[in-house]
Amino acid sequence: MKIKVTYAQVKEALAKGVISPLNSLKKAVKKSLKAPSFKTGKLRKNSMKKINWLLDNAKSITGESMSRRLDDCFESNGYQSATKKDVLDWIADRGYSSYTNLWLTCDENNNPIKFDVNGSHWESSFVIEL
Incomplete structure (x- = not known):
């Protein structure tokens, strides 16, 4: 099941602090650096x-x-x-x-x-x- 999320919903969640762009960025960097x-x-x-x-x-x-x-x-x-x-x-x-x-x-x-x-x-x- 796919959940569609709009840009406005993501922007609102970032503003409320529900999701953190820094945490997702850290995870992406760790994943890319992992050998x-x-x-x-x-x-x-x-x-x-x-x-x-x-x-x-x-x-x-x-x-x-x-x-x-x-x-x-x-x-x-x-x-x-x-x-x-x-x-x-x-x-x-x-x-x-x-x-x-x-x-x-x-x-x-x-x-x-x-x-x-x-x-x-x-x-x-x-x-x-x-």
């Missing part, structure tokens, strides 16, 4: 809350791109600094049907240390240090 629980292993592609948290708290994000030569061999173009947007775009472009490996490494207290995002061996990859 999700982690363990070493593969992350699902649709666990965007965890992926965003990892990228927001990254110390460094490094990307490696690959090039295909005329003889069908692949070689690394080297490592470059990457952004959160680069990683999220790469994951989004992959789709659910293609191979994507999202591997999280945690310490003995289940604190994230490293997050690897890659596809097949010839595709670009990202290493996120936490």
Whole structure:
């Protein structure tokens, strides 16, 4: 059952002190700062809350791109600094049907240390240090 509340009703409740905007703001901030629980292993592609948290708290994000030569061999173009947007775009472009490996490494207290995002061996990859 949904209850519809108008802006005027909220404004009146705030004026009377029935609800406090500060308390609701504190709850929202606490909820947004709370870290999700982690363990070493593969992350699902649709666990965007965890992926965003990892990228927001990254110390460094490094990307490696690959090039295909005329003889069908692949070689690394080297490592470059990457952004959160680069990683999220790469994951989004992959789709659910293609191979994507999202591997999280945690310490003995289940604190994230490293997050690897890659596809097949010839595709670009990202290493996120936490």
